[in-house]
Amino acid sequence: MSLRHEITRHIVATYLPDTSAADLEPSLDLFDTGVVNSLQLLELIGWLRERYRLPVEDLDLSLQSFRSVAAIQDFIETNTPTGSGDAAGASGGKTH
Numbered sequence: 001m002s003l004r005h006e007i008t009r010h011i012v013a014t015y016l017p018d019t020s021a022a023d024l025e026p027s028l029d030l031f032d033t034g035v036v037n038s039l040q041l042l043e044l045i046g047w048l049r050e051r052y053r054l055p056v057e058d059l060d061l062s063l064q065s066f067r068s069v070a071a072i073q074d075f076i077e078t079n080t081p082t083g084s085g086d087a088a089g090a091s092g093g094k095t096h
Contacts, residue, residue, distance in 0.1 A: 004073050026070040
């Protein structure tokens with residue numbers, strides 16, 4: 001599964017349960033459209049931190065980095081060790 005598709009599926013499942021993943025455009029502004037609010041953004045960042053092992057405490061976080069699926073994908077690709085966003089493994093497994 002591609003990085004963009006995985007992010008899209010998570011956002012749809014978590015914040016838009018009555019929407020198809022195919023209907024969520026990668027450039028849709030998640031904040032202006034009300035898909036994600038400030039509390040949900042914290043939850044989303046937590047999911048990204050866990051799923052992609054992002055050291056969010058050490059990163060310069062900007063609202064722009066989470067404004068759309070495309071922006072989130074760019075953020076992950078820029079900030080994961082491999083640059084591919086699959087730092088947690090292709091299976092999506094967690095490490096302890």
